[in-house]
Amino acid sequence: MDEQPEARAWRSLVTAVLVLEEALDRQSQRDGGLPHAYFSLLVFLYETPGHRLPASELAARLRHSPSRLTHAVTSMEKSGWLARERSATDRRVQIVALTEAGSRLVRRVSPRQATEVRAVALSRLSPQQVGQLEEISTAIVAALDERDAD
Amino acid sequence: MDEQPEARAWRSLVTAVLVLEEALDRQSQRDGGLPHAYFSLLVFLYETPGHRLPASELAARLRHSPSRLTHAVTSMEKSGWLARERSATDRRVQIVALTEAGSRLVRRVSPRQATEVRAVALSRLSPQQVGQLEEISTAIVAALDERDAD
DNA sequence: CGGGAATAGTTGAGATCTCAACTAAGTTGG
DNA sequence: CCAACTTAGTTGAGATCTCAACTATTCCCG
Numbered sequence A, B: 001m002d003e004q005p006e007a008r009a010w011r012s013l014v015t016a017v018l019v020l021e022e023a024l025d026r027q028s029q030r031d032g033g034l035p036h037a038y039f040s041l042l043v044f045l046y047e048t049p050g051h052r053l054p055a056s057e058l059a060a061r062l063r064h065s066p067s068r069l070t071h072a073v074t075s076m077e078k079s080g081w082l083a084r085e086r087s088a089t090d091r092r093v094q095i096v097a098l099t100e101a102g103s104r105l106v107r108r109v110s111p112r113q114a115t116e117v118r119a120v121a122l123s124r125l126s127p128q129q130v131g132q133l134e135e136i137s138t139a140i141v142a143a144l145d146e147r148d149a150d
Numbered sequence C: 001c002g003g004g005a006a007t008a009g010t011t012g013a014g015a016t017c018t019c020a021a022c023t024a025a026g027t028t029g030g
Numbered sequence D: 001c002c003a004a005c006t007t008a009g010t011t012g013a014g015a016t017c018t019c020a021a022c023t024a025t026t027c028c029c030g
Helices: A005-032 A036-046 A055-062 A066-079 A100-122 A127-148 B005-032 B036-046 B055-062 B066-079 B100-122 B127-148
Strands: A052-054 A082-086 A094-098 B052-054 B082-086 B094-098
Touching: A005 A036, A005 A100, A005 B005, A005 B100, A005 B127, A036 A052, A036 A055, A036 A066, A036 A094, A036 A100, A052 A055, A055 A066, A055 A094, A066 A082, A094 A100, A100 B005, A100 B127, A127 B005, A127 B100, A127 B127, B005 B036, B005 B100, B036 B052, B036 B055, B036 B066, B036 B094, B036 B100, B052 B055, B055 B066, B055 B094, B066 B082, B094 B100
Parallel strands: none
Antiparallel strands: A052 A094, A082 A094, B052 B094, B082 B094
8 A cells, every 4th residue: 555645646636637627628618619629729729820730740739649630620620710721842731720710719718718717726826836836747748758758 | 918827837737637648548548458537437446345336426536427427337347347236225326346357457457557657757756746746736626626516 | 763661641430528318216395 | 195306327419539540742762
């Protein structure tokens, strides 16, 4: 039995992950009618100069598999929020571009999105803890990324 | 926009959540042939006296919706890892019980499960940060739980 | 140059998850 | 005592995600 600090921290973290995912999805679903992962994709494009990116770069930035990205893009293309453009220089490449409707969705939803779940989730943390959280999250991602590189 | 500490912490956290979920699922899938959420359910029953619990209590403890629990139980019943028993005192209640095969799976996988992803994910954290992580995670869950209570 | 390797993305099947609608069983106030 | 309400769980449809197999294009080296 290891009820060490690590085990306790681990349990809390896994629970927090679960609860957070759920809260994010619910809010995104309610505000915009799409899952959080999809909305994040739109926001990412929105913040990109030109509102467009090659699919593979988008996938890498969002840490999505190629397949996952294809399915997501296909779905959101049907919804009219983004469009595919074939690259002129490399015909393998699909450029994923935000449409005007997609931009409108981001502008409409983002202000609430940015504040609501986040504000609640972080509401009980001191400014110090917010700083700690960033460092810890970054370290976790770095550690797991490094392992994947094997 | 606000590139405040909160926004940065939030981004890191969301990324960490994504990466963690993926790592957990991959390991669980590889070691036991089932998703992390399913494996957690088996572990939870394994740690419960009698290796059985009413479905609604299981759902509450794991923070799963009734529907999600039903689907999970149905799937794992087919795999032979757990079984349903109808309660004698309240015929609405389904008792979910770990089978011998389920116990064996937990015993076989759990030692690696407990250490591998966890060890990697936490490897870059100082003992202090591990403590901070637990406090922060707990605070986040509490904050979101309280909101849900509305 | 040419053919194999790498890269980019797609596809379809199967699994899980959510949501809403539903059945069944127990509880309770008038 | 019984109709309305609550609680427990199921069901099926639809959406997303994973995984493996596949096509198309480009790169690279002998």
